[in-house]
Amino acid sequence: MLSELFPNVQMDDLWVATYETFYMTLISLVGTLIFGILLGLLLYLTARGGLWENKTLHFIVAAIVNIFRAIPFIILILLLIPFTDFLMDTIRGPKAALPALIIGSAPFYGRLVEIALREVDKGVVEAAKAMGAKTRTIIFKVLLPESMPALVSGLTVTAIALIGYTAVAGVIGAGGLGDFAYFYGFQRRATDVVFVCTVLIVIIVFIFQFIGDLITSKLDKR
Amino acid sequence: MITIKNLSKIYRTKSNTINAVNDLNLEIEKGEIFGVIGYSGAGKSTFIRLINRLEDPTEGQVIIDGEDITALKKNKLRLSRQEIGMIFQHFNLLWSRTVRENIAFPLEIAGVPKQTRRERVDELIKLVGLTGRENAYPSELSGGQKQRVGIARALANDPKVLLCDEATSALDPETTDSILKLLIDINKNLGLTIILITHEMHVIRKICHRVAVMEAGQVVEQGEVLDVFSHPKSQVTKKFVEQVMGENQQDDGLGDVIEGFATGKITKLHFVGEVTNQALISSVAKKYQVDISILQGKITQTRKGAYGTLVVHIDGDDEEINKAIDYIASTPVEVEVVHHA
Numbered sequence: 001m002l003s004e005l006f007p008n009v010q011m012d013d014l015w016v017a018t019y020e021t022f023y024m025t026l027i028s029l030v031g032t033l034i035f036g037i038l039l040g041l042l043l044y045l046t047a048r049g050g051l052w053e054n055k056t057l058h059f060i061v062a063a064i065v066n067i068f069r070a071i072p073f074i075i076l077i078l079l080l081i082p083f084t085d086f087l088m089d090t091i092r093g094p095k096a097a098l099p100a101l102i103i104g105s106a107p108f109y110g111r112l113v114e115i116a117l118r119e120v121d122k123g124v125v126e127a128a129k130a131m132g133a134k135t136r137t138i139i140f141k142v143l144l145p146e147s148m149p150a151l152v153s154g155l156t157v158t159a160i161a162l163i164g165y166t167a168v169a170g171v172i173g174a175g176g177l178g179d180f181a182y183f184y185g186f187q188r189r190a191t192d193v194v195f196v197c198t199v200l201i202v203i204i205v206f207i208f209q210f211i212g213d214l215i216t217s218k219l220d221k222r
Numbered sequence: 223m224i225t226i227k228n229l230s231k232i233y234r235t236k237s238n239t240i241n242a243v244n245d246l247n248l249e250i251e252k253g254e255i256f257g258v259i260g261y262s263g264a265g266k267s268t269f270i271r272l273i274n275r276l277e278d279p280t281e282g283q284v285i286i287d288g289e290d291i292t293a294l295k296k297n298k299l300r301l302s303r304q305e306i307g308m309i310f311q312h313f314n315l316l317w318s319r320t321v322r323e324n325i326a327f328p329l330e331i332a333g334v335p336k337q338t339r340r341e342r343v344d345e346l347i348k349l350v351g352l353t354g355r356e357n358a359y360p361s362e363l364s365g366g367q368k369q370r371v372g373i374a375r376a377l378a379n380d381p382k383v384l385l386c387d388e389a390t391s392a393l394d395p396e397t398t399d400s401i402l403k404l405l406i407d408i409n410k411n412l413g414l415t416i417i418l419i420t421h422e423m424h425v426i427r428k429i430c431h432r433v434a435v436m437e438a439g440q441v442v443e444q445g446e447v448l449d450v451f452s453h454p455k456s457q458v459t460k461k462f463v464e465q466v467m468g469e470n471q472q473d474d475g476l477g478d479v480i481e482g483f484a485t486g487k488i489t490k491l492h493f494v495g496e497v498t499n500q501a502l503i504s505s506v507a508k509k510y511q512v513d514i515s516i517l518q519g520k521i522t523q524t525r526k527g528a529y530g531t532l533v534v535h536i537d538g539d540d541e542e543i544n545k546a547i548d549y550i551a552s553t554p555v556e557v558e559v560v561h562h563a
Contacts, residue, residue, distance in 0.1 A: 141327070
C-alpha cells in the first residue's frame with residue numbers, strides 16, 4: 001500500500017536516513033548540553049554581582065556566544081569545513097556534521113542556561129552562602145537543581161532547533177532526512193520523498209517535545 | 223559573646239554614597255534574644271548580613287566568641303558560617319528538595335556522614351514539630367511550616383548564634399506567634415543566642431530580652447525591652463511603642479467622661495514591670511472603703527512583666543480615697559491624679 005502511494009520511496013534508504021537524523025540530533029544534543037551548560041554558567045557567574053564577577057571574562061564569553069549565534073548555520077558549516085576535516089578526518093556523513101551542529105547550538109543553549117540560572121531565587125543562593133557552602137556546592141547543589149525544569153525545557157527547544165540544523169547540514173552531504181529529501185526527492189523531482197521526509201521530521205520533533213515536556217513537569221516541584 | 227565595634231557599611235554609587243550602617247557598637251550576651259527594630263531603610267537588614275559577612279563591612283569588627291569574623295579569610299569564613307544559623311523572611315528553601323533534604327543540606331555542606339546526617343535530621347524534624355511532613359516539598363507546606371524547616375535547617379550544625387532576618391514578617395499573626403514560641407523554646411532549651419531584626423514591635427515585646435532601635439544606620443536607643451518600652455526617648459521608639467499601645471489616648475473622649483463624675487477622684491495608674499500580675503485593684507477595693515471603676519486602659523505583656531496605663535475612678539470617703547492612693551503609690555505603680563471632683 002505504502003509503495004503505491006509513495007512510488008519513489010526506498011524504505012531501506014529512508015530508515016537509514018531517519019537513523020542518521022536521530023544519531024546527529026542525539027550526539028550533538030549531548031555536546032550542546034555540556035558546552036551550553038559551561039557557557040551558561042560562565043555567563044551567569046562572571047556577570048555583575050555574580051559569584052565569580054569578572055568583567056573581562058564576561059565580555060569575552062558574551063562576545064563569543066553572540067558571534068556564533070549571529071552566523072547563519074549554513075555559512076557556519078562552510079566556515080568550519082577545515083576544522084571539521086582536522087577533527088573528524090572527513091567532511092562527509094553524519095559524523096562530519098557534529099562539530100558544526102554543536103558549535104552552532106551550544107551558544108544558543110548557553111543563553112537559555114544563563115536565563116534559567118538567573119531565575120533561581122537569589123535568596124536561596126544567599127542561604128547556601130550563609131551555611132558556608134563552597135561555590136562548587138552552590139553550582140551543583142543549588143543552581144543546577146533549582147533551575148532544572150528551565151534547563152530541560154531549554155534543551156527541548158534547542159533539540160528541535162537541532163533537528164532543523166541536521167536537515168540543513170544534509171544539503172551539503174551530512175546524511176539524514178534533510179539530505180534524503182534534497183538529493184532523492186527535490187533534485188529528482190520525487191515530491192513523495194520530500195513529503196515522507198517532512199512527515200518523519202515533524203514526528204521526530206513531536207517526540208522530542210513530548211519527552212521534554214514530560215520530564216519538565218516531572219521535575220518541577222514548585 | 224558578640225561584640226560589634228564601630229561597624230560601618232558604605233555603599234558608593236556614581237551619584238551618591240549611602241551609609242547603610244554607620245559606626246555601630248553593640249554588645250550581645252550569650253543566651254539572650256536580642257532584637258533590632260527599625261523601619262525599612264534603617265539599615266537593619268544590612269546590619270544582620272554584616273554579622274556573617276554576607277555583606278563585607280567597610281569598617282569595624284564583628285567578634286563572635288573571641289573570633290574576629292571580619293578578619294577571616296575565605297575558607298575560615300566558610301567554616302565559621304557553619305556555626306552561625308540564619309533564617310529569612312521568605313524562608314529561602316530549595317524547592318527541588320523535600321523537607322528532609324532541605325534540613326540535610328547544611329549537614330552535607332559540613333561533610334557530615336550519611337548515617338549521622340539521617341539521625342540528626344530526624345531529631346530536628348521532631349524539634350520543630352514537623353513529624354509526618356518529612357517527605358513533603360516546600361510548595362506543599364504552609365508559611366509557618368516552611369519557616370519551621372528554615373529553623374531546623376539553621377540549627378542543623380549546632381550553631382552558636384541564630385540570625386533571624388524578618389523571620390515572621392511574611393506570616394499571619396497566629397503563625398507568627400507559633401514561630402516566636404518555637405524560638406523562645408529553642409533559646410531556653412539549647413541556650414542559643416538569637417539576634418533578630420524586625421519592624422514589628424509586637425515581635426520584640428513577645429520574645430526579646432533586650433532591644434536596639436535603629437534609624438539611619440545608627441542605634442538610637444537600646445536596653446532592656448521594658449525600659450525602652452516604658453521610657454522611650456527618641457521619636458522612632460515612641461512610634462514603635464504606639465504600634466502595640468495604640469495612639470496616645472488621653473483625649474479619647476476621656477474629658478467628657480471625667481466631667482460626668484460628681485464625686486471621687488480620677489487617677490491614672492502607670493504599670494511598669496511585674497506588679498501588674500498582682501491583683502492590685504481588687505486588693506485596694508478590699509482594703510479600703512472605696513469603689514473603683516476602670517474608665518480606660520491598655521496593658522501589654524513583655525518578657526519582663528507588663529507595661530501600660532489604667533485610668534480609674536475612685537469613689538468614696540475623701541480620707542479613704544487618699545489612703546487608697548497612698549497605698550497604690552507605695553507599690554511600684556505610679557499614680558497620677560488627673561481630676562478632683
